[in-house]
Amino acid sequence: MRPYLQFREMLASTRLGPTCRQSLGLPRSSINHGRPLQRSMSSRVEPDPVYLRRLQANRLRSQTSNNRTLLMYTTAVIFVAGGVTYAAVPLYRMFCSATGFAGTPITAIGKFAPDRLVPTEGANRIRVRFNSNISEALPWTFTPQQKYVDVLPGETSLAFYKAKNNSDKDIIGIATYNVTPDKIGPYFAKVECFCFEEQKLLAGEEVDMPLLFFIDKDILDDHSANGVTDVVLSYTFFRARRNKQGFLEPDASEEVVEASKGFAGYENAPKVEDR
Amino acid sequence: MSFGRPPTFSTFQPNPPDRGAFPLDHEGECKDQMMRYLSCLKLNSNSSTPCRVESKTYLDCRMNKGLMQKEDWKNLGLNNVGPESTGAKGTVEEREG
Structure with a gap:
């Protein structure tokens, strides 16, 4: 018992x-x-x-x-899996651009690293031609000061443009650029230039606009860009300014803008900023 | 990487320059250096390599006049250029003086 x-x-x-x-x-x-x-x-x-x-x-x-x-864990797993799926493409891109995996050029770090800005001796020179355009609404003259420059890959080079304000008013312009042929686009890098930002020229003023650029020496390893010996760099100046949000808008009074859209004779409500 | 798009599709997007925009040289303070660079280009059949000293002098002038942020020469790729290239930060005048 x-x-x-x-x-x-x-x-x-x-x-x-x-x-x-x-x-x-x-x-x-x-x-x-x-x-x-x-x-x-x-x-x-x-x-x-x-x-x-x-x-x-x-x-x-x-x-x-x-x-x-159990419910918490299941929900968390579902959400995490959904999020990872959603972010898969950008994550993969980030991974590739950081590691150079699958042939993506490494862009996340060091395109402008000092050891990349060294001229590659013995490489073929690439002729960079300069071109300039100007919007009809902008009473400026804008010309390159040299027709072309022959550069080595990796070599930083200077080039100059000249802009003159022909009107009797101060005018703001913004330049955009493009590079032809487009396969050299990823390799054409500017250290410093006059693009992307507002440039205000006083009435009748003439200024020199420098541009410091280089062609990434990775172009030597790109077989599709092997035959590129001539590059055209084209700048276009527009009459524009950036508003408070950083967007481009025409550098002109409201009446001029409306008239250009064909609403000259109409009474328009004031813009939100001016109310 | 084309992600299902045709492989010839270019996804290249232009990036703003690394160090932003040069301020305008309203007074023409570095015009002499610029003219020297341009005439050097003309003399050397527009090849940029022999004129690297001139481009360095021009950028040096801009840095001195406050028309450009002071920068290590190696960040501008002009490290081993010219007699005054010690690789040190600063301008020619500062190092000589």
Whole structure:
């Protein structure tokens, strides 16, 4: 009798439920805490209802918390997987541009690193021709001061343009550029130039506009750009300024802009900024 | 990388220059250096390599006159150019003086 009782005590301490005890072939009985065990000889002992209720409540609580944890983990996995899928293309691009994987030129770091700005001796010179255009709305003259420059890949070179404001008003212009042929585009890099920013010329003023550029020596490894010996760099000046948001807008009064759109005779509501 | 597009499709986008734009030289303060560079180009059949000293002098002038941010020569690719190329930051005048 003694070892059996010890086993019952042990069961009580491990808190096995009644069903478990049944499966072990033990009699259903309540476990007494602190009370003397009922040593009745009957095999069926009524379970202690208070303890059973506590047991059930405990199980319910742990099940609820388990379910909630599972739900949280599942949701997190779904969201992370969705996010990674969504970001896969840009992530892959970043990876490729950082490592040069799959032939992507390394752009994330160091296109302008000092060790890349060294002339490649012995390479064929590339002739960079200069071209200039000007918007009809801009009363400037704008010309390159040299027709072309022969440069080595990796060599930083200077070039000059000249701009003159022919009107009697101060005018803001912005230059855009393009490079032909377009396969040299990724390799044609400017250290500093007069593009991308507003240039204000006073009435009748003439200024020299320098441009410091180089051709990335990676072009020597690009077979598709092997035959490129002539490059045309073209600048176009527009009459424009940047507004507060940084967008380009015509550098002219509202009436002129509206008239150019064919709304000269109409009364227009004032712009949001002016209200 | 074409990502399903035709491989000839160019995804190249122009980037603004690394160091922004040169401020305008309204007074023509470095015009002499510029003319020297241009005449050097003319003398050397528009090959830029013999005129690297002149381009360095021009940029040096701009740095001195506050028309350009002071920069290490090696960042401008003019590190080993000319007699005054010690690779040190600063201008010719500062190093000589």
